[in-house]
Amino acid sequence: VRTAGRILEEEGLEAVSMRRLSGELGAGTMTLYGHFRDKDELLDAIVDARAGAAPPPRLRGDWTQRLRQIFGHLHRNLSEHPGLVELRIRRPIATPGAFVITELGMRTLRDAGFPPAEAARAFRTLFVFTFGAAAFSPPGRAPQARSTVLAAVGALAPEEYPTLAAMGTELADSLDPRGEFETGLEHILDGLKAALAREAWAR
Amino acid sequence: VRTAGRILEEEGLEAVSMRRLSGELGAGTMTLYGHFRDKDELLDAIVDARAGAAPPPRLRGDWTQRLRQIFGHLHRNLSEHPGLVELRIRRPIATPGAFVITELGMRTLRDAGFPPAEAARAFRTLFVFTFGAAAFSPPGRAPQARSTVLAAVGALAPEEYPTLAAMGTELADSLDPRGEFETGLEHILDGLKAALAREAWAR
DNA sequence: ACCTGAACACCGTTCAAGT
DNA sequence: ACCTGAACACCGTTCAAGT
Numbered sequence: 001v002r003t004a005g006r007i008l009e010e011e012g013l014e015a016v017s018m019r020r021l022s023g024e025l026g027a028g029t030m031t032l033y034g035h036f037r038d039k040d041e042l043l044d045a046i047v048d049a050r051a052g053a054a055p056p057p058r059l060r061g062d063w064t065q066r067l068r069q070i071f072g073h074l075h076r077n078l079s080e081h082p083g084l085v086e087l088r089i090r091r092p093i094a095t096p097g098a099f100v101i102t103e104l105g106m107r108t109l110r111d112a113g114f115p116p117a118e119a120a121r122a123f124r125t126l127f128v129f130t131f132g133a134a135a136f137s138p139p140g141r142a143p144q145a146r147s148t149v150l151a152a153v154g155a156l157a158p159e160e161y162p163t164l165a166a167m168g169t170e171l172a173d174s175l176d177p178r179g180e181f182e183t184g185l186e187h188i189l190d191g192l193k194a195a196l197a198r199e200a201w202a203r
Numbered sequence: 204v205r206t207a208g209r210i211l212e213e214e215g216l217e218a219v220s221m222r223r224l225s226g227e228l229g230a231g232t233m234t235l236y237g238h239f240r241d242k243d244e245l246l247d248a249i250v251d252a253r254a255g256a257a258p259p260p261r262l263r264g265d266w267t268q269r270l271r272q273i274f275g276h277l278h279r280n281l282s283e284h285p286g287l288v289e290l291r292i293r294r295p296i297a298t299p300g301a302f303v304i305t306e307l308g309m310r311t312l313r314d315a316g317f318p319p320a321e322a323a324r325a326f327r328t329l330f331v332f333t334f335g336a337a338a339f340s341p342p343g344r345a346p347q348a349r350s351t352v353l354a355a356v357g358a359l360a361p362e363e364y365p366t367l368a369a370m371g372t373e374l375a376d377s378l379d380p381r382g383e384f385e386t387g388l389e390h391i392l393d394g395l396k397a398a399l400a401r402e403a404w405a406r
Numbered sequence: 407a408c409c410t411g412a413a414c415a416c417c418g419t420t421c422a423a424g425t
Numbered sequence: 426a427c428c429t430g431a432a433c434a435c436c437g438t439t440c441a442a443g444t
Contacts, residue, residue, distance in 0.1 A: 018437060028410040030438085039437065089292070089338050092348060094355035099367060102374070107366040116370040120377035125387035129328070132335020135292050145295065152297035161302060163310040167319040171305070174323035184328035184391075191393035221418060231429040233419085242418065 001045045008046060008083040016043070016083075040091065047087055052097035056104055063112035064189050070105050071130050075181050078134035085135045102127075113202050114192075122192055129184055137177040146172045204248045211249060211286040219246070219286075243294070250290050254300035259307060266315035267392050273308050274333050278384050281337035288338045305330075316405050317395075325395055332387055340380040349375045 003024055008016050018039055022029040036042040056073045059066040078085050102123065109119035137145070153161075153168035164171065174180060196202050206227055211219050221242055225232040239245040259276045262269040281288050305326065312322035340348070356364075356371035367374065377383060399405050 017435085019435080030410050031408090033438080034409070086293075090289075092339070092344075092351075094351050096359060096363075099355070099359060099364060103364045103367050106370070106374075110366055116373040117376065120370065120373040121383070121386045122390065124377045124383050125332070125390050128335040128339050128383065128387060129332045130335075131339055132331040132333075135338065136295070136331050136334055141295075148295075148297050152302070156299060156302060160299075161306045163313055164302060164306050167309070167323065170319040170323040171309075173320065174327045179324070180327050180331065183324045184331060187325065187328050187391050187394035187398065188387075189394070190397040191390035191395075194393040194397050195390065220416085222416080233429050234427090236419080237427070 001042070001049050004042060005046045005050055008087070009081050013083045013086050016046075018042075043087055043091060044093060044095070047084065047091070047093050048095040048097045050081070050084055050097075051093065051095065052100050056101065059104070059108070063108050064193065066108045067105065067126065067189060068185065070101060070108065071126050071185060074101055074127075075130050075134055078131065079139050079177060082134075082138040082140065085131065085138070089131065089135060113196055115201050118195070118199075118201065122195075126185070126188055129188060130181070133177070133181045133184060137175060137180055139177045142175065142177050145175050149175060204245070204252050207245060208249045208253060211290070212284055216286045216289050219249075221245075246290055247294065247296065250287065250294070250296050251298045251300060253284070253287055254296060254298060259304065262307065262311070266311050267396065269311045270308065270329065270392060271388065273304060273311065274329050274388060275384075277304055277330075278333050278337055281334065282342050282380060285337070285341040285343065288334065288341070292334065292338060316399055318404050321398070321402075321404065325398075329388070329391055332391060333384070336380070336384045336387060340378060340383055342380045345378060345380050348378050352378060 004016055004021050007021065007024070018032055019029050021042075022032050032042070036045065054073070054077055057069055059069055061069075105123045105126065106119055109122050110116070114122055150168055150172045153164050153171060156165055158165040207219055207224050210224065210227070221235055222232050224245075225235050235245070239248065257276075257280055260272055262272055264272075308326045308329065309322055312325050313319070317325055353371055353375045356367050356374055359368055361368040
């Protein structure tokens with residue numbers, strides 16, 4: 001599992017094959033099937049092992065600051081390992097390691113005053129956004145994405161795309177992975193604060 | 204491209220192979236390479252052809268209602284075609300068809316009072332969240348995801364996961380794709396409303 | 407009981423030969 | 426000029442044989 005995780009991080013998901021892995025370990029390909037029923041089980045084991053790998057920081061401050069720490073940590077982890085993101089989108093995992101972040105986030109939201117169902121919804125919003133940001137804007141692709149969008153917007157017909165034609169640079173700048181994640185997180189936190197101030201269950 | 208798109212929608216990305224496609228078309232596999240340099244070029248052609256396929260609805264109401272219509276439309280489209288989501292995450296596109304939604308969203312945000320840079324950030328937050336929701340919670344996977352999470356949370360050690368152990372059903376319920384998208388969208392819209400009410404540039 | 411080579415049914419793509 | 430079969434270097438997995 002450790003070797004497979006290394007291949008995934010260094011060379012991406014497509015490089016992780018049963019034959020490649022067994023070769024690297026100096027064993028026959030079929031030996032792997034004594035430890036995992038099939039490749040999916042191996043991939044699950046990689047994700048599980050990596051999910052609890054970097055423990056989240058000790059939480060400090062009020063609930064919004066804690067959520068910034070939890071999801072900032074998750075986003076940093078995911079951004080550093082794009083292969084893991086692809087894997088977790090294709091095969092969501094439900095192993096104990098994957099729930100460490102969930103437990104922390106849910107505890108923070110419950111303590112902030114969100115009832116169980118509302119806390120679960122709020123967590124899910126933050127979780128899906130964080131994964132979306134990591135999947136859609138891996139840091140390695142950022143420079144290329146910027147220039148691609150800049151060129152594409154420049155080539156649009158101004159009559160059909162009047163708004164975009166006037167703001168190509170702002171659009172390209174919004175693709176910066178860190179800024180994209182951080183402003184999005186603030187938008188969601190603003191929304192959660194508003195819900196907490198508005199809803200009857202919070203009183 | 205049409206046939207490849209049909210295979211993608213009916214059987215998923217893994218079913219789209221050069222050999223399978225050429226077989227379906229009654230041609231030699233290598234004939235495809237007269238039309239596309241390689242498989243990536245074929246995949247790009249599929250995404251481009253599908254991007255502008257379903258035109259967004261005419262927009263009505265205030266800016267929050269319009270954003271609900273724009274991103275609800277996008278989310279519905281993506282949810283119906285999970286293969287396309289996987290493809291667009293792996294290879295973001297910048298063809299004119301892909302910018303129709305961007306133009307509509309950006310115009311709505313500019314009209315609401317967001318300056319160019321803030322409008323771009325806000326759009327990006329909504330866009331990334333919508334894609335994340337579609338990628339992470341394709342409707343077809345929902346029933347299975349629900350029971351998997353329910354079982355997994357039930358098996359967690361209550362001493363290590365005290366919060367989750369007490370709210371398994373709420374967590375499982377939060378995976379419902381429509382509900383997940385809609386509450387997340389409301390959270391973000393709440394946040395954007397708060398920013399509009401708070402920031403100096405809005406006055 | 408444990409390990410694994412051969413085989414099967416697939417891939418994308420290059421190369422050379424066919425019409 | 427256009428099309429394509431054979432070949433190459435890969436896959437995951439089954440099955441049967443090896444120790």
